[in-house]
Amino acid sequence: MKIQSKRWAKSVAIVLVASTVASCGVLPRSGPNKSEIFAGSVQQSGDAFVVSVNDRVTRATAVQPTLGFSDEFKNAGLVGSDTIRPGDTLGLTIWENVDDGLLAGEGVNQTVLQEVQVDGAGFIFVPYAGRIRAAGNTPEAIRRVITSKLDEQTPDPQVEVRRLAGDGASVSLIGSVGGQGVYPIERPTRTLSTMLANAGGVTIQPEIAQVTVIRGNMRSKVWFQDLFNHPNFDIALRDGDRILVEEDTRAFTALGATGGQARLPFPSPTISAVEALAQVGGLNTNTADPTGVFVMRNEPAEIANQVLGRTDLIGAQRVVYVLDLTQPNGLFMARDFAIRDEDTLYVTEAPFTQWSKVISALTGTLGAVGSVSTAGDTLSGN
Incomplete structure (x- = not known):
């Protein structure tokens, strides 16, 4: 009679374990899987367009903010260092x-x-x-x-x-420069690059430094490095110019099965999906699904229409771009696909990962059940 009771207790415990694991529904994970993301597509009554990345898509979405001075700034001639002003x-x-x-x-x-x-x-x-x-x-x-x-x-x-x-012609410099202040326009400092050098240069990474010049009611911005890459951007200064040097504020968010999850600033004027993954340590080799790399963004209507081959979309559209790194040209597509401001880069977990979690849960729980069963045997005197 005692043997039957012990067997009955073990059977009940195993059934309870299986029921517990089955009733969990969703095991711990970093986010939705591929099928759940595709289920949210417009084609399946969702509200986002899911698009596989190819050469045409990379060209249509390669839109980055263009910075540069207008003709009014570029066509201004040099000012002499001793120009007289009212009040002098x-x-x-x-x-x-x-x-x-x-x-x-x-x-x-x-x-x-x-x-x-x-x-x-x-x-x-x-x-x-x-x-x-x-x-x-x-x-x-x-x-x-x-x-x-x-x-x-x-x-x-x-x-x-x-x-x-009288101070003559002068400009003011503020922001991420070596020395903020008001500087006279002198013969060696009549252009933007020489004036910045006179103020101690920029104090942030040159790759992410942006220079804004405010002249009266006009305002224009340029990448700091373009002052040297494009000589026509090294404009002549005017009396009263205000020069602001600041860091690029664009950022993207990386989530899912990556080496790290974070919101990261852009390290350069342009960044690809491969570079964005590298920023967070790449794919997690233990959990990541290389066929499920997604980039989610609100796409302007003109770009969304071009990507989807339509003309009827109005306003920003939710678009999910899919990158499959296992394809023969998958890494090339990821290298050519440009990340933009406020993008969300998400990597799904491999199906094997969920099976591993189920097995781990069963193994760990059954071990606990064995301990409970042993304790029961001890209490029953067996």
């Missing part, structure tokens, strides 16, 4: 080649005009020469104009023009 104060000295000149008294051939201020309209007044445009000109240009005006009234006048007060 000038000093003038005029020599006349006569004993009794227009400006100088008898026996004196030199006249000094101190603190001649450039008015708000950019003009100065010089006796016998009249109102002269000063703002936007160099002291040398002003000297030539005054000389020409006076030459009509006194023989061989000699004129000297000096800036006594």
Whole structure:
């Protein structure tokens, strides 16, 4: 009778274990599997388009933010280091080649005009020469104009023009530069790259540095490295320019059976799916399914229509791109497929992984049942 009771207890325990594992429904895992993702496609009454990546898809989706200065910035000429501005104060000295000149008294051939201020309209007044445009000109240009005006009234006048007060043309630099502040536009620093160098250069990785120039109501942005890769982007600076250096803010999220799960910034202006996987340590060799690499994004309508061969889609569309790394050209497709801002890169677990978890769960639980059964035998005196 005791033997039958022990066998009955063991049978009940095994049935309970099997029922427990079966009733778990979903074993622990990193996210949905391939069949669950495909079940969410538009073709199966879901709300996302699932698209296998091929050469046509990589070309249609290879859209990256283009940065560069507009023609207004690129066509601006160099500014002289000594350009006069409204509000500056000038000093003038005029020599006349006569004993009794227009400006100088008898026996004196030199006249000094101190603190001649450039008015708000950019003009100065010089006796016998009249109102002269000063703002936007160099002291040398002003000297030539005054000389020409006076030459009509006194023989061989000699004129000297000096800036006594005023900062001249200057720009302000803020953000990730060696030294933030206001810098004058001088002969060696009349272009964007030389001004940045004068401020100590950029203090972030050059590959992710973006430079924004604000000029009046205009604003334009360029990659820092393009200043050297494309010389026409090394624009001439203007008085009052504001220069901001900041880090690229784009990022993508990696989830699933990868070496690590994280939200990561872009390490360069462009990044491929292969590079994105490398950023998180590649596929997890113990759990990853190389046929189930997905890139999920909200695709603009114009790109979604092109990818899907349609013309009726309006607004952003949820698109899931599928990469199969086991295909003969799978790695090439992943290398050519561009990751974009706010993408989610997800790698599914291999089916074998779930079987391993089931077996582990059964093995571990049955071991526990064996312990319980042994304890039962001990309590029953067997």
